[in-house]
Amino acid sequence: MCGIIARVGEGNAVDRVITGLDNLEYRGYDSAGIALQNGTGVSVSKCSGEVEELKQNIRGDRLAGNIGIGHTRWSTHGPPTDENAHPHTNGDGTIAVVHNGIIENHAELRERLRSQGVEFESDTDTEVIPHLIDHYYATCDDPKVAFTRAISELEGSYAVVVMFEDYDAVYGARQGSPLVLGVGDDQYFLASDVPAFLEYTDRVVYFEDGDVVVARPHGVTVTTADGEPVNRPIESVDWDPEETGKGAYDHYMLKEIESQPSALSNSIRGRINDSNDGVDVDVFDPSTLADVREVQFIACGTSYHAAMYASTVLNRTGIRARAFRASEYQLSSDPVTTDTLVVAVTQSGETADTLGAMERAADEGAKLLTVTNVVGSSAARAADDTLFIHAGPEIGVAATKTFSSQAVTLSLLAQHLAEHIEDGTPVPNLPAVLDAVQTLPSDIEQIINTTRAAALANHYLNSEAYFFIGRELGHPVAQEAALKFKEITYEHAEGFASGELKHGPLALVTPRTPVFAIFTGLHDEKTLKNAKEAQTRGADIVAVAPAGHPAVSETDAHLPIPDTHPMWAGLLANVQLQLLSYHAADALGRSIDKPRNLAKSVTVE
Missing domain, CATH: 3.40.50.10490 (Glucose-6-phosphate isomerase like protein; domain 1)
Structure with a gap:
């Protein structure tokens, strides 16, 4: 929900952390903050309001440091106030923390820390983290050991990034919330999402739950919480940095509405065979679909409406299909069996309710497919197979181009399933259907122009x-x-x-x-x-x-x-x-x- 950005490298980190916050503001804009470290201390500036207000506050301040962390907040615990803005620090301001997620046992940890004399300044669940790290740091004088001991006590979901005043590194970990690494030529980034650093690098490392990362100006190490080395590959993203900017548009939303012709072209490309009488979405070996008797779609918000669209298309083919709201699916008594195909639809691949619904489906032994826009996302990694909608980055909070790309991709998936599931029958006059889908980009162009x-x-x-x-x-x-x-x-x-x-x-x-x-x-x-x-x-x-x-x-x-x-x-x-x-x-x-x-x-x- 919130946006995290950290930068480690040569030269001043201020501008690049602020750029990252600008790029992540779609994840939250109740408050924003930045902390910088140059080897002699930690400087923090934060305030309620949008990133622009943070910029006004730090203008004139001579903030400097080659290591910086930043945060833009969507409020969960505590209202959007200056005090509740991130980064949060320990008592003497030598440790700074930014966090995305919810610490479910924060009340218990807060009471324990208070009994040890800790004074809290905010209403957030996050503030327990720097004080917990400080407690362990006092006993071991090793920042990574203190960090890993502290996060081992956290219950819930989190992506956490920490900075110490006297170490030229940032420390990060994830559990149920996204955290990625950007690998530049002379710098590294930790962030909630790739657009945060896309101007500077398209080389990305996607972390798994339980990973602990230490990023220094000249290298990165990734381990488990127990210190075992972990190898995560560097991947290249194919998003154009210009796609994350507004260009000449007043709003991202209008830009993304008007980019639907190209987004849909990317969604359709390569998924209709040369003879125009079938589709190939390249998911699952067809033989594994032979015993599927029902398809269940799970999604939230706009993605749920795309799932409704797909279930209607699939029912037309004679295959029993239903769309579920992911938040309710976790609690539902509807049967899920090994002959159920569960399709999780999530633009970001990080929607908490959808990930929870996927866990239920996996526990019941269902086949699990994710339809998402984000390579390396949690939902993509949790499924047996993944189908990408290829819509490109969407920054506007109100989904536009991703809805149409989801609906088309899912409808093509429905035709694919109808060809390979025993009870399925392709829709009548399929070539005409496929002809029409290929004219959608030009049809939308006509709407935009008129x-x-x-x-x-x-x-x-x-x-x-x-x-x-x-x-x-x-x-x-x-x-x-x-x-x-x-x-x-x-x-x-x-x-x-x-x-x-x-x-x-x-x-x-x-x-x-x-x-x-x-x-x-x-x-x-x-x-x-x-x-x-x-x-x-x-x-x-x-x-x-x-x-x-x-x-x-x-x-x-x-x-x-x-x-x-x-x-x-x-x-x-x-x-x-x-x-x-x-x-x-x-x-x-x-x-x-x-x-x-x-x-x-x-x-x-």
């Missing part, structure tokens, strides 16, 4: 609520559209299966409740009937449909999409509705890339 979403957003700007409805494949798109709208506008928005409108939600419809109806080319007459039930109660109906669709003449406004196969029409509607949300939020002056109370990667349960 959209009237900004004008429509302004027209309905002062509405009481916003409803989105759709049937079958239009239903998850309606839910995703509502989620996007509420995430960044802070306005009341709901997504429904269109047939459910009359079973309760219609009571909320007023003349100030526009209803956005998604027409995919299947069951459209029923969707229109449901929409008109709201229209007779005074609501405006906006048809999201191709030009010339029968619904256009019977509704109050129109967001056009190119004509395409019903399998993909909802994804084109989704782009128009993403743009609607963006322009509404922009008109309202909302913080689009950093919406209140939210963070990009939810690494705590």
Whole structure:
């Protein structure tokens, strides 16, 4: 959830740590801080608010040091105050710590340390860590021994990076929260995520739970907590550093909406055979799928809506499939057996609820597949196999291009499964379906170039609520559209299966409740009937449909999409509705890339 960056090398670390914080602010922006060490002491500067406020605070301060750690926070324990901002230090300020995750036994540790005379200055669970390290450091005078003894007492999830005033090194460890190493020519980085240091290196080491890393200006060692050497390979990431910047755009979100043509092209490339009558997603030996009888998708938030989309596609092929919210799946009594394929869908590969659901599936003996955007992520390593969506880095908190890339990748996976699972039957006229998916990038380009979403957003700007409805494949798109709208506008928005409108939600419809109806080319007459039930109660109906669709003449406004196969029409509607949300939020002056109370990667349960 929070963002960690550390830099060790020659020259001043300040600018590079601040750059890392800028790049990680999508992980949290309640407060930020930095600590620097130059061999003679540790200097700390931190404050509530965004990284820009930290920059203002340190401007004029002559902070210097070739070793630095930084943190941008999403609050869990304690409100976003100066005192609760990271880094946290021990009593005399000689040890500084940044932490991502939750220390579940922090209350017990805090009471024990208080009984030893320790005074605490914050409400955070993190502050127990530097004091615990200090306790062991006083007895052994060895920073690594003190660090490993301290983390052995922590329960919960964490990525921790520590700096001592009198050692030219940073010490890091992970357990259930991400931590990666960036390997530069004359410097090293430890961070929560690759974008933190992508300007400086594309060479990355992904750590496993239990790894302990010591990074010095001229080398890195990785061991277990017991000191056994560990070899983790250096990998190259294929993300362009420019992808993590806004360029000429005002917001990352708009950039990422408009980058969907290239993101989808990358998701589709190489996954349709030369004869255009089958797919090859290159996961699992087909023989291992022969005994699969059910597919369960587990995901959270936007990824859950993509999973809903995929389960609908898969059910069409005759294979029993269902999407579960990962947070509920861990507690569910639904059967999971060795003939179940569990597909974990997570953009970051670090979503705590999804990782917990994966543990349940693995314990039950299910086959486990991860669909993710991040190579080397925890979910990718925990699964039997992994399918990457290849969407490139997404910085905006509100997911856009990764939803469409997930939905397309999962739908192609569904066709692959239908070819190799005994009960499966490929969808009718598969070549036409595959032709249409390959035109999605150009179709989205057309939407971007011709959209009237900004004008429509302004027209309905002062509405009481916003409803989105759709049937079958239009239903998850309606839910995703509502989620996007509420995430960044802070306005009341709901997504429904269109047939459910009359079973309760219609009571909320007023003349100030526009209803956005998604027409995919299947069951459209029923969707229109449901929409008109709201229209007779005074609501405006906006048809999201191709030009010339029968619904256009019977509704109050129109967001056009190119004509395409019903399998993909909802994804084109989704782009128009993403743009609607963006322009509404922009008109309202909302913080689009950093919406209140939210963070990009939810690494705590």
